[in-house]
Amino acid sequence: MLTGHAPDDLDKALAACAKGDRTALRGIFDREAGRLVAVAERIVRRRDLAEEVVQDAFIRIWTHAHQYDPTRGSARGWIYAIVRNRALNLLRDGKREHTVEEVDALRESEQVNEVIAAWRKLDRNSLLHDCLGALDETKRHGILMAYVGGYSHGEIAGRLRIPLGTAKSWIRRGLASLRECMA
Amino acid sequence: MxxxxxxxxxxxxxxxxxxxxxxxxxxxxxxxxxxxxxxxxxxxxxxxxxxxxxxxxxxxxxxxxxxxxxxxxPVQSKSIEKMPPTRPANDNRRGWRMTALLAIAATIALAIGLAASLMRIQEPLVIAVLLNDAGEVQAVVEDFGSEKAVVRMLADFDVPSDKTIQVWTLPSRETGPVSLGLIDGIHSATLDGPVLPTPQRDQLYEITLEQAGGSPTGLPTGPILAKGFAKLPR
Structure with a gap:
């Protein structure tokens, strides 16, 4: 199973990075850094940390560009995954320096709006929009909280006021429905 | 897990x-x-x-x-050369064990066939029978230590023109996988690998499909064609 896609400029830019072409990395930066900072900030919740994530991610993109394999997904997916992983690692390592209360307050007020907003910003004609819309609200929110906000199973269970085991199995079932819907 | x-x-x-x-x-x-x-x-x-x-x-x-x-x-070319092995190559212990069991059976069968070749003056220190995922024998590696190994291909592989088969071993988890060399085309070959510790029983050997010229990272990156564990010739 390969996720075939047409080669695009980002593919070429990664290949050029692997050969040591800094202008190619700059091209990726110009094109994607703004959105990548926004994606990271949605997870780590602080602009300075989000920039740190993106800075580290670009160095990794540079040093690992030769490992990008176009037969295994798009260059954009590969680049965003690097940023997402670094943001999640920062979150899990507990380096985000908010107090628990601050985080709770931030998350409580922003969580639902933010995940719903992310879903609403999707192209109305896209399969992901429709298939997320076809899920029960709880499953949809759980999946969006994890992907968009970097929430753990435990945080999702707490926010949705359901037992941890229930949260895990609902999300798992929601993900399976989503795969089926998008297949 | x-x-x-x-x-x-x-x-x-x-x-x-x-x-x-x-x-x-x-x-x-x-x-x-x-x-x-x-x-x-x-x-x-x-x-x-x-x-x-x-x-x-x-x-x-x-x-x-x-x-x-x-x-x-960092400067790009140096960053590749200096890149340390970042991942343990042998974390899939259960998978390897399964393969080992299959390999034992295949080794016994092959050892009989290899008896004649073992009569040579220089004997390999270890022999590894490499199997694919289906458990079919694909190749045999005879490691003589002292930087010399022979790989005998026992199956046909579909190697695209921009790819090459690379032979690897795992002397220890700390060392990580080490390349023994590339096979130009699909045939048996004698490899002059790097200086390594004396090969041990149950040491892992494998062949992977890499880009022409060999893995750019110095670690296996391509699909594994076959793998197996070393046995001591009796």
Whole structure:
């Protein structure tokens, strides 16, 4: 199973990075850094940390560009995954320096709006929009909280006021429905 | 391992959503380098969810961010040469054990056939029978130690013109996988590998399909064609 896609400029830019072409990395930066900072900030919740994530991610993109394999997904997916992983690692390592209360307050007020907003910003004609819309609200929110906000199973269970085991199995079932819907 | 190995698409989704605990996520990252289905499932999952990221409004970016990135960039060619082995190559212990059991059976059968060749003056220190995922014998590696190994190809491989077969061994988990050499085309070959500790019983040998000229990272990156554990000739 390969996720075939047409080669695009980002593919070429990664290949050029692997050969040591800094202008190619700059091209990726110009094109994607703004959105990548926004994606990271949605997870780590602080602009300075989000920039740190993106800075580290670009160095990794540079040093690992030769490992990008176009037969295994798009260059954009590969680049965003690097940023997402670094943001999640920062979150899990507990380096985000908010107090628990601050985080709770931030998350409580922003969580639902933010995940719903992310879903609403999707192209109305896209399969992901429709298939997320076809899920029960709880499953949809759980999946969006994890992907968009970097929430753990435990945080999702707490926010949705359901037992941890229930949260895990609902999300798992929601993900399976989503795969089926998008297949 | 707490995640479900039988649910690759589910595991891939949970990995992409960041829902696996850190230990499982680390195992998935090792495993995906060896398991093409898992790697493909993760790529597919990333593509499914990617619009949630790409539909975001970009943040305003200062030139300072680029300057910080640029100041920290290593020189590319050196960065590849210096790249340390970042992942243990032999984390899939259960998988290897299964292969080992199959290899034992195959080794016994082959040892009889190899008896004649063992009459030679110089004997290999170890012999590894390499099997594919289906348990079929694909190649035999005879490691003579002292930087010399012979690989005998016992099956036909489909090697595209821009690819090459590379032979690897794992002297220890600390060392990580080490290349014994490339096979030009599909035939048996004598390899002059690097200086390594004396090969041991149960040492892992494998052949992978790499880009022409060999793996760019110095570690196996391509699909594993066959693998097996060393046995001592009696």
């Amino acid at each position: 707490t995640y479900d190995r039988n649910d690759t698409p589910g595991t891939a989704d949970e990995y992409v959503l960041g829902l696996l605990d850190p230990r499982d996520a680390a195992e998935v990252e090792v495993e995906m380098e060896r398991d093409a289905d898992l790697k493909a499932a993760i790529a597919a999952s990333r593509e499914r969810f990617l619009p949630l990221d790409t539909s975001m409004e970009p943040a305003a970016i200062s030139e300072g961010l680029w300057r910080r990135i640029e100041a920290a960039l």
